Amino acid sequence: MTSAARSLTEPRVLAHTKRRLFPADADGGYVVVDTQFSSDRWLANETIDPGVKEALAPFNHVRIGSGYPDLVGVRVLGDDLLAVDRLGDEPPLVAVEAKGYTDGGGVDIERGIVQAYDRLNEANAVYVAAPAGAISNGARTLACELNVGVLGVDSGGAVEPVEVPRIVGNRTTTETNAIRFQASAQGVANKSFSLNHPKNYLAYPLAVFHSDDTERVLSERVVGAVAGARTGAAFLNLIDEQPDRVRLTPLGREVVRFGRREYGSADAALQVFDEWKQSRKRFADLAPKWGMLTRRVVYAYPATQLLVEELQHMHEDGIAEPTLPLLVEYLHELHPSLTVELFVRGDEEVRSRVLDVDGKLLRDELMDGDVYHSPTVFQLKAMLYHAGILTSRGAEPSNLDPGADVWKLREAIL
Structure with missing residues (x-):
């Protein structure tokens, strides 16, 4: 085995896979990678290259099935990646488990297949991505039986489908809805409300x-x-x-x-x-x-409904004038993935500051206005103010004092 092939650690396999399934120049779609890949180190003697981390961003900790897939996104996939025509008009929600060479030189691809299969209850298509040379016939047979796609990654970064999955229907959860929301025309990921008056x-x-x-x-x-x-x-x-x-x-x-x-x-x-x-x-x-x-x-905007309902619950819990950090902490306990997508900027540096490798909030970072997503804390909040829903308007992140930024319902139900 060449040293180039051995360089295909899990983060590199995942970065190549993300570029293949979610190319930067593609129209539409949205994808996040699990927060464990925001770590500076992967193997015992190897750090994660900054370029790889940049390619993997943004990070979020999205629960699907009984665990957290390495990658989850929504996008229309090419016909070469699927066994049959797409199900319905909506782009599929895709989950990927990546496996690469470990310190011991092995690749646990069978475990990745089982992990991917666990995501099928809530995803439309699932894949395991692994170094092409490590994919055995037995692994291919197992994946085919479980309707798990297999993607072979070579040392040059090429990613080719070895087994292709069938699209299946699924149930949605708050966590998967967070990614579907960002991939929709109403998501706040790559676009923004640029004006603050409705x-x-x-x-x-x-x-x-x-x-x-x-x-x-x-x-x-x-x-x-x-x-x-x-x-x-x-x-x-x-x-x-x-x-x-x-x-x-x-x-x-x-x-x-x-x-x-x-x-x-x-x-x-x-x-x-x-x-x-x-x-x-x-x-x-x-x-x-x-x-x-x-x-x-x-x-009617989906994020508004969530905010109003949870602010009402906070009021009932005796939190009449929640500050922005307190609101984010409260929401993150109930809707972690959606809260991150709605409030926290998506670049690698910010997500790595606000979330640890297990997806937990680093609360001190919430006091820095620069970590917040402007379309939510400025434009959306200003519109909620003008609509008579909130008591105060929003502020640009550069001028935002999170500890003094109050999110209070103007007409809370007592």
Whole structure:
């Protein structure tokens, strides 16, 4: 066995596999690697190369089945990686167990197959990835019987399917939903709410419906940052961005109906938006009817429902004015994977600071505003404030004092 082949330790096998299944230039999808790979050392005498750690990021500790797969993600896979056509319209949730050469020179691929099989109750497709030279016929037979895909990795980084799995249906859990959420159009991973006032997003369906050019009427009446308004409107499920056009969703059409009912036409409704430029007053107080509509739209955003329900529970537990670190700690106990995806920036340095190798929160790091995800602590919080849900607006991470940042319901139920 060459030294190049022996260099295929588990982190390197996983990094090559991630590049194959979730290439950086692919459209859509989202993937995380388990926090154990954020460690600086893997084998007794070998550190994890910084380039490998960078390739593996972001890290999260996602429970699927009875354990934590090395990699979990959501993406449409190529036909060469699956035995049959995809199940339904949604991209599959994929789990991977990686095995590489250990200090003793062996590769425990059979154990990886059994671990991968355990994930099938909650994943649509599972794989074990291992050095190609270590994959025996017996391992292939076992994997085939258990519907586990096998990926062979060579020392040059090429990854080829040896056995391909069938897509299966599954049940979803809070943990798997965290990854599905990030892979959806409403996830906060690779995009963001770039504007912090909901009027900029509510106006977009009206501008789409308007007879004039969407971008021109929006920039003249509402906000110059048209691309940001469009992205936020998609996040809030007001529009569906197609390759050749923008389509109003049912929720977006309801915004148009409301505007026409209140003002007679989309044009007249947008004229009112022009009058609100530069206003810092809470939107629910400035325009109560629009505020109620904002509340409905923002509450339809999946993250809002989770936040409001758990803030209510905190209120019932006697925590009337939770700070941001306290909220994150509380949520992490109940919804660990989703909390990390929602609040913590995804780059390798930040996730490694906030989570230890077992996925536990390092609480002292939560006092640094720079670790937080801006679309949640700034833009989403500001919209919840304008909708009349929270008592205070958000702040940019660079200006954020987490210990003084209060997340309090304006109308908690006593």
